[in-house]
Amino acid sequence: MDHDSLLEPSWADAHAAAYAAARPVPAERVPLVEAVGRVLAEPAVSLMDLPRSTTSAMDGWVVSGVTGPWELVGSSLAGHPMRRALAPGTAAVIATGGVVPAGAFGVLRRELGSVRTADGGAWAEGDGPAWVHADPPADGPPAEPAAGSHVRPAGLEAAQADVLVAPGRVLTPPQVGLAAMAGNDELTVHRPVTAALLVMGDEVRHDGLPGEGEVRDAFAPQLPHLARLLGLETGPATFVADTLDAAVEAIRACEADVVLTTGGTAAGPADYLHRALTVLGAELVVDTVAMRPGHPVLLARLQDGRSLVGLPGNPLSAMAGALTIVRPLALGLLGLPPVVLGRVVTAEAVGAPAHDSRLVPYVRVPDVDGLGDLLERDVAVGTTRGVLARPTAWLGSGMLRGLAGADGVLVVPPGGVRAGAVVPDLPLPW
Ligand SMILES: Nc1nc2c(c(=O)[nH]1)N[C@H]1C(S)=C(S)[C@@H](COP(=O)(O)OP(=O)(O)OC[C@H]3O[C@@H](n4cnc5c(N)ncnc54)[C@H](O)[C@@H]3O)O[C@H]1N2
Numbered sequence: 001m002d003h004d005s006l007l008e009p010s011w012a013d014a015h016a017a018a019y020a021a022a023r024p025v026p027a028e029r030v031p032l033v034e035a036v037g038r039v040l041a042e043p044a045v046s047l048m049d050l051p052r053s054t055t056s057a058m059d060g061w062v063v064s065g066v067t068g069p070w071e072l073v074g075s076s077l078a079g080h081p082m083r084r085a086l087a088p089g090t091a092a093v094i095a096t097g098g099v100v101p102a103g104a105f106g107v108l109r110r111e112l113g114s115v116r117t118a119d120g121g122a123w124a125e126g127d128g129p130a131w132v133h134a135d136p137p138a139d140g141p142p143a144e145p146a147a148g149s150h151v152r153p154a155g156l157e158a159a160q161a162d163v164l165v166a167p168g169r170v171l172t173p174p175q176v177g178l179a180a181m182a183g184n185d186e187l188t189v190h191r192p193v194t195a196a197l198l199v200m201g202d203e204v205r206h207d208g209l210p211g212e213g214e215v216r217d218a219f220a221p222q223l224p225h226l227a228r229l230l231g232l233e234t235g236p237a238t239f240v241a242d243t244l245d246a247a248v249e250a251i252r253a254c255e256a257d258v259v260l261t262t263g264g265t266a267a268g269p270a271d272y273l274h275r276a277l278t279v280l281g282a283e284l285v286v287d288t289v290a291m292r293p294g295h296p297v298l299l300a301r302l303q304d305g306r307s308l309v310g311l312p313g314n315p316l317s318a319m320a321g322a323l324t325i326v327r328p329l330a331l332g333l334l335g336l337p338p339v340v341l342g343r344v345v346t347a348e349a350v351g352a353p354a355h356d357s358r359l360v361p362y363v364r365v366p367d368v369d370g371l372g373d374l375l376e377r378d379v380a381v382g383t384t385r386g387v388l389a390r391p392t393a394w395l396g397s398g399m400l401r402g403l404a405g406a407d408g409v410l411v412v413p414p415g416g417v418r419a420g421a422v423v424p425d426l427p428l429p430w
């Protein structure tokens, strides 16, 4: 074992070490349509003033001068801008998105004006000079045009070189749309992070009812999806026989950035993971964590620098290990910020070993007795008023029923907590 490895660190130290162990994967330029859902690696900047030109927000007439009528002298339509300045006392037909010419005072919406002769008579095509009149409402002076009415100045949304999206976040559809509006064709994103899944154990059955001494495999149907929820690209799990050679060969054959194994983490007669890692010359970064369940989880660095997480075989222990180690590792590799723990008020006392944290799935229940109100400034400490966390039943490390119905997971500190305590809340990734 390398002298830098953490042997049985606290839950918080293990969680932080897994994030710190990860260097973001390299970046690549991708077309915008492929950038949604990827992690931005370099700022998305505006390549121009946005909008590029001063444009109209409405259909109507752009006028020069405060009061009309204005002589109609041309038009400025989308794709056919009016290039000359508008002289005082004149107007041009303008469409939404049309360029507002120099000299403009404001835009008069078409429903608030009309085209007539200079003295207000009816005007038809071919009648000679046309004039735009503002039509005042029955009870007062014209509300439009006003200075700059319905005019979107160039650069209103962004100036050239403005940072539109900061790196280190998963790009959303509107962020990519914004990058397009600002003239970008590509963005720089981290390349995808891949994971391989190896399910170890001779006693696991893949379908049907298990026989005596067998269990149904809890991992192959869910781990690929959990990995994807954590941002990792992965295919189906591979089953590996309980022998040292099989474990070594299976790990060696993986090309993914992260290898996730299940089972074989303890020191039992059929537990080969540690020995396989020694054969492979891997370095342990975290070797067991002071938590229950999930105690034997490990994080190793393979010789070529890729990561391996050994999840315990017990189903709830494996999930505790995934939330504690795989999630922060994935966030670090993806170039994303670390997990922020929430805070909840526990409805009941929860025990924990003297030296181990306990990960306890909970359900949200209404705080009918006002237990949370007994706390000073419960809102200020980040809890949700009126909501308590009640530990689920089925907390055994070999069970999944509690987690399956849970709203979150309490990270109960060593020694446990009393009812009404504020406890860190590990949000679920699904
Ligand atoms: N003497 C000790 N024994 C154990 C210790 C210990 O400290 N000293 N730690 C216990 C803890 S805590 C855990 S957690 C488990 C970890 O076991 P392994 O990772 O070595 O896993 P296995 O021994 O292979 O299996 C444990 C358990 O999980 C079931 N299992 C395995 N794979 C699957 C699967 N794909 N689907 C469903 N269930 C699975 C397996 O049948 C066992 O019941 O070690 C304790 N022992």
Ligand code: MOO
Residues within 6 Å of the ligand: 291, 292, 293, 294, 295, 296, 312, 314, 316, 317, 397, 398
């Ligand atoms: O720590 Mo083990 O994961 O309790 O069962």
